[in-house]
Amino acid sequence: MKKKLTLLFSLVLLLYPLSLIGQTPPEEFLGHKVGADRKLADYNQICEYFKKLDEESEKIKVLTIGKSTLEKPLIMAVITSEENMPNLDDYREITKKLRDARNLTEEEAVQLSKEGKIIVILTCNIHSTEIASSQMAMELAYDLVTGKTIFDSDKVLKDVIVLLVPSSNPDGEQMVTEWYRKYSGTRYEGGRMPWLYHHYAGHDDNRDWYMLNLPETKAITDVLYRDWIPQVHIDEHQMGSTGARLFLPPFMDPPTLTVHPLIWRGIALFGTNMAYELQKDRLSGIVYGRSFTGWWIGACDDTSWLHNSIGILSEMASVNIASPIYVDPTEIPSSYTEKRIHFPDPWTGGWWRLRDIVDYELTLSQSLIKTAYLHKDELLLNFYRMCKEAIEIRKEEDPFAFIIPRDQHDYPTALKMLDILMAGGVEIHQASEDFIADGKTYPSGSFVVLMSQPYRPYAQALLEKQKYPELRQYPGGPPIPPYDNAGWTLPLQMGVKCDRIDDTFKTPLKKVFKIIFSPITVPEEKPYMIIDCKTNASYSVIFDLMKSGAEIYRSKESITKKEFEGAYGSFIIKNSPEIQKILPDLLNKWHVVAYGLDDITDIPKNPLKRYRVGFYQSWKANMDEGWTRYVFDSMEIPFTTLHNRDFKGTKKNKVNLKKKFDVIVFADENADIIKSGKPSPNSPYARRYTEMPPQYEGGIGDEGIQALKSFVEQGGILVTLNNACGLVFKEFNVPARDALEKVKRNEFFCPSSILKIKVDNKTPIGYGMPDKAAALFSRSLGLSTWIPSGNWDRKVVASYPKENILLSGWLLGEDKIARKAAVVDTTYKKGHIILIGFRCQNRAQSHGTYKFLLNSLLYPEK
Numbered sequence: 001m002k003k004k005l006t007l008l009f010s011l012v013l014l015l016y017p018l019s020l021i022g023q024t025p026p027e028e029f030l031g032h033k034v035g036a037d038r039k040l041a042d043y044n045q046i047c048e049y050f051k052k053l054d055e056e057s058e059k060i061k062v063l064t065i066g067k068s069t070l071e072k073p074l075i076m077a078v079i080t081s082e083e084n085m086p087n088l089d090d091y092r093e094i095t096k097k098l099r100d101a102r103n104l105t106e107e108e109a110v111q112l113s114k115e116g117k118i119i120v121i122l123t124c125n126i127h128s129t130e131i132a133s134s135q136m137a138m139e140l141a142y143d144l145v146t147g148k149t150i151f152d153s154d155k156v157l158k159d160v161i162v163l164l165v166p167s168s169n170p171d172g173e174q175m176v177t178e179w180y181r182k183y184s185g186t187r188y189e190g191g192r193m194p195w196l197y198h199h200y201a202g203h204d205d206n207r208d209w210y211m212l213n214l215p216e217t218k219a220i221t222d223v224l225y226r227d228w229i230p231q232v233h234i235d236e237h238q239m240g241s242t243g244a245r246l247f248l249p250p251f252m253d254p255p256t257l258t259v260h261p262l263i264w265r266g267i268a269l270f271g272t273n274m275a276y277e278l279q280k281d282r283l284s285g286i287v288y289g290r291s292f293t294g295w296w297i298g299a300c301d302d303t304s305w306l307h308n309s310i311g312i313l314s315e316m317a318s319v320n321i322a323s324p325i326y327v328d329p330t331e332i333p334s335s336y337t338e339k340r341i342h343f344p345d346p347w348t349g350g351w352w353r354l355r356d357i358v359d360y361e362l363t364l365s366q367s368l369i370k371t372a373y374l375h376k377d378e379l380l381l382n383f384y385r386m387c388k389e390a391i392e393i394r395k396e397e398d399p400f401a402f403i404i405p406r407d408q409h410d411y412p413t414a415l416k417m418l419d420i421l422m423a424g425g426v427e428i429h430q431a432s433e434d435f436i437a438d439g440k441t442y443p444s445g446s447f448v449v450l451m452s453q454p455y456r457p458y459a460q461a462l463l464e465k466q467k468y469p470e471l472r473q474y475p476g477g478p479p480i481p482p483y484d485n486a487g488w489t490l491p492l493q494m495g496v497k498c499d500r501i502d503d504t505f506k507t508p509l510k511k512v513f514k515i516i517f518s519p520i521t522v523p524e525e526k527p528y529m530i531i532d533c534k535t536n537a538s539y540s541v542i543f544d545l546m547k548s549g550a551e552i553y554r555s556k557e558s559i560t561k562k563e564f565e566g567a568y569g570s571f572i573i574k575n576s577p578e579i580q581k582i583l584p585d586l587l588n589k590w591h592v593v594a595y596g597l598d599d600i601t602d603i604p605k606n607p608l609k610r611y612r613v614g615f616y617q618s619w620k621a622n623m624d625e626g627w628t629r630y631v632f633d634s635m636e637i638p639f640t641t642l643h644n645r646d647f648k649g650t651k652k653n654k655v656n657l658k659k660k661f662d663v664i665v666f667a668d669e670n671a672d673i674i675k676s677g678k679p680s681p682n683s684p685y686a687r688r689y690t691e692m693p694p695q696y697e698g699g700i701g702d703e704g705i706q707a708l709k710s711f712v713e714q715g716g717i718l719v720t721l722n723n724a725c726g727l728v729f730k731e732f733n734v735p736a737r738d739a740l741e742k743v744k745r746n747e748f749f750c751p752s753s754i755l756k757i758k759v760d761n762k763t764p765i766g767y768g769m770p771d772k773a774a775a776l777f778s779r780s781l782g783l784s785t786w787i788p789s790g791n792w793d794r795k796v797v798a799s800y801p802k803e804n805i806l807l808s809g810w811l812l813g814e815d816k817i818a819r820k821a822a823v824v825d826t827t828y829k830k831g832h833i834i835l836i837g838f839r840c841q842n843r844a845q846s847h848g849t850y851k852f853l854l855n856s857l858l859y860p861e862k
């Protein structure tokens, strides 16, 4: 029967033009209305639906633009008129031409703006629990191809190319839907998952848009700044449930300083038109200019601002995934009950459903397309003009270039930084001879980022130091925090030397099209080999060699030989036929240099044994755990994930962690959560705590603390990152505490900023570090230590200097952190507890301080 039907259908297909057959509405495909209570389409269904629509309409083409972390196809629909479809490549070429005024006159640009089409991209559901937009996307696509729109879609789609990404995080969409379905109808319906909704990043998948660690970010970045170059971009989100129904820009202060003013005006134009369109439909509760700042946080839509593209964020009030909620009028915060110019029509409470969100999002998405259509020519021309200004006009305060000198502490990491910049659309040059800039001589091979380039706002924002404006609630009052980070300067985070050059200079420069890591010469066969530990990648080589059972030492001093110098802690490897076999590939894979040695008797050294690493994962979906896991996986560091149950034995059979592990790491997490699974009742997180299914409740418990104590006593190494240090203050009597714990916010305030630290690189945890480095401080600690007694000892590895501590971002109350320790290596009986009081591997961005963590995993034996 089925076969016959298919045959019949194929015949119909042959006989009729596609447009006459009709397209399947999503509700018919899904068996329920989009956004119906307690109904969700999962990612597989969404892909199926888009595929079907692609087969049924000439106005939509579905592309796979990449693969997700867990290997799902990342799809994007291209929706435009039938006439435009065969010429998409030509239109993409036009936007590329408009970007580069070096090859285009104003007259040609005017002409191209008329010929070209405006490209609008809608990205949905990057945050998986903010699920409405992934559902809405199906209906939006259907409405666009069938003309059920607030505009004449035949006319509009002739001028607009719509790119629609139904989910920027396919894995998460699928996970959240499956979890929701599993617990639907139980007391946990609509509740949190115990794991991250992005394999590594969770909610931070929207903080990766300059580092491009994740395949999803990379794929969409290619669409945005390489393949399609849309001039308008919206990223659709959801926020809390009780305040406004919808946030639309304009954003609130402060703005990112390198963004072109026309971008802020364009954002306001689109935002206001969307609010206007919604208000016409009597959709209330829309606010602008609150909560969401114009200070870049490395998020998806705001990265567009820095590429001269209008980037918009929409934030709808949430429901419990797909379950409706009732908001009592008294539960609405008073600031959302009064009429204001930026909030003229407060929502008055009542039931709030998934479909409500879908309705708002359908209208605002269509409004966006309509505004793009109405201003098509000038939006294209203004894109050209902004890029032209970036190339031609340099104000006195603007830098001329940034130079990344050839001689670097960690050269492969410097190349990695350049590679990331290029992936974000930055143009890079390389000097072919020695040259002088700002009175300093740079060697041939140094890299130069000239600020005269189309994406100057982006290049400059990443390379320069941020100075966050001093915003207070009232003069002398508490600081107004940024939405996320205040400082992010990439060279500081990655430990890469980079000089800002204000004066012009001239030297022969070659444009770099691809970052080439030079091939490694494998040293001639000698009894020993030495690898300097200044490069992060050297640790990956060592972990790999350890798998092959290599005999490895760390030097206790710096090594100076004829051909090389090695820092304290350099790796010495005993050669063998097996090692000789794997070494060339290994060195080339990680771009690490090794040297041969005949004799090592004169080098003081300690042996390294193969460490077994255990890494704690709570059931609280901790993003820092995810990013740390990312660092381990990307550096190929073997580890075992530990859950609460692994810290619990039976009465007869107590758990012995030392039997299985040598190092146990706790990522940044509140100590109460680690111990009990719950924040302490007076913590600000207590209110947001929700019940979980019983197997995910609780923490490592008293038993876990005891097990960790005995682990350290037996010689184990316990590593606590950032707030996890709280665990050892409370439970271990470690001779250190957080001196900032009780300091008030208007006395000390440092929202995600970069601070200067001094490092003792002659001690194992500081090995391979420069003596001055940059620490990413984010809800971090200022450690004070004291002269210990009994079984304890302590070594301050890194500390904040006396003054001039801020490198990038915002720091109030410098004196409170001055001379405090940042990293402390404490000894207890045979083992160590390492306290790293800042985010040394923050979001897999702060490569410059990875070594504190890596050294904790490769602590040499005595």
Ligand SMILES: [Zn+2]
Pocket: 127, 130, 237, 238
């Ligand atoms: Zn969001």
